[in-house]
Amino acid sequence: MPRPEECRFTRDHEWIHTDADGVATVGVTDFAQQELGDIVYVQLGEPGRTVGAGDQIGEIESVKAVAEVYAPVGGEIVEVNEALADSPELVNSEPMEAGWLVRMRPSDPAEIDKLMSWSDYEKFLSEAGD
Amino acid sequence: MATDANRSDLLRSPLDARHRALGARMVPFAGFEMPLQYAGVLEEHRAVRARAGLFDVSHMGEFVVSGPDACRFADHVTPSRLSALDVGRAAYTALTTERGAFVDDILAYRLDEDRYLLVVNAANRAKDLAWLETQREGYDIDLVDESRETALVALQGPRSREILASVVAGFDPRAVRRFRFADGTIAGRPVRAARTGYTGEIGFEIFSAAADAEVVWDALLAAGAEHGAVPAGLAARDTLRLEAALPLYGQDIDETTSVLEADLEFIIDWTKDEFIGRDALLEERDRGVARRRIGFVVDGRGIARPGCAIYDGETQVATVTSGTFAPTLEKAIGMAYLPTSLAEPGRAITIDVRGRRVPAHVVALPFYRRPRSRPR
DSSP states (O other), X not given: OOOGGGOEEOTTSEEEEEOTTSOEEEEEOHHHHHHHOSEEEEEOOOXXXXXXXXXXXXXXXXXXXXXXXXXXXXXXXXXXXXXXXXXXXXXXXXXXXXXXXXXXXXXXXHHHHTSBOHHHXXXXXXXXXX | OHHHHHHHHSEEOTTHHHHHHTTOEEEEETTEEEEEESSOHHHHHHHHHHSOEEEEOTTSEEEEEESTTHHHHHHHXXXXXXXXXXXXXXXXXXXXXXXXXXXXXXXEEEEETTEEEEEEOGGGHHHHHHHHHHHOTTOOOEEEEOGGGEEEEEEESTTHHHHHHHHEESXXXXXXXXXXXXXXXXXXXXXXXXXXXXXXXXXXXXXXXXGGHHHHHHHHXXXXXXXXXXXXXXXXXXXXXXXXXXXXXXXXXXXXXXXTTTTOGGGOOTTOSOOTTHHHHHHHHHHOOSEEEEEEEESSSSOOOTTOEEEETTEEEEEEEEEEEETTTTEEEEEEEEEGGGOSTTOEEEEEETTEEEEEEEEOSOSOOOOOOOOO
């Protein structure tokens, strides 16, 4: 599973990682899951949809709040994490591992590189926290 | 920064340093900065249902009403007959408006023949005090706001009696029955422990001087640790009280909801000749309430949150007043005021959850009732 240094990040706290097969895995960051608190529902829709960058691809609901999840880049959703239907808490416990959300085939893989690197994202978080 | 400036205006509990040391997430609540959660709402909620949790509720307001007319005044401002409450007992009641709605819902403790302690919601403290001031003409009473000098913690859960028994001196908590209170000491500091709470579990609310709060908290937390008790925050307090169908002022009850609509008729003593709102409530009782507080369970996925519109067919009939995920039931639940004709258990409704119509149905309250303990 990806190390943060191998991922790219959005200002909405999604991470995206390009896997060996060219498909990218998407999830939410540890910061995002901490902000939400205990997650009780994850809704991701069906695979096979084509989405644009910034389109809503799902919803994560915690006891206290609900957060929309957006596509970091455009492409086709090829897989959703079925395990989250019964075990939404995986997003809390392993946001970058078993708690991944969807896998997507980017229409333009170069778009991913334009997103924030791990160090950019860390800087973004510390600035947002001030 | 603006946020910091706002936060610095917030009041702090006498246990503020303890919460920070425990790593609590602090949030603004009713003018205070209070702990939302420590380990997490689900873990804290389940600990209270299974073992025990310790809550800081020092934000609550405390008024002492005393003097020759204290009884008569208490009977005037509430629909309950507080003059008939025995010394050493507490009652859930309300400060009512002329229209029979809620200035606040409160707990009243009979401290002495001519002395009551009123515990009021933090957000209503100033309003309640002003209201009581406007009502005291012709009553020989003293009214003192002791909120800032008073700390209040709630030890709630099936193990609460054993935990309190291991640290308290002066009385046996196992002998204190529901809605009674007793005075004693914890670690040498004077406390008053009442068998009351806001979770649907057996539990105690424990008053102390604000200056003694840390000593009392530390003793309870240390004793509780042996029983699996955890510190618990406002988030768990909210899910626990909602499962128990206990109304929250500002959401489920306010100055527009009557005591009868809220289905809290048990606090009214109809044999009293006079109390604020009596005429309006009598008329409403005879006419029949137009709407009533109900509970619902969401049948689909998603949580219906406060403000979500409730539909009967295509007609909006209500809005959700409280709604959350119920950790014990593992379902989304909530409360609302439905027209009386729809307010029957089993009635199907739909709720607009962020643009999606989700099916739900009315259920009898409470959602959760604690398992009856074995007879002793």
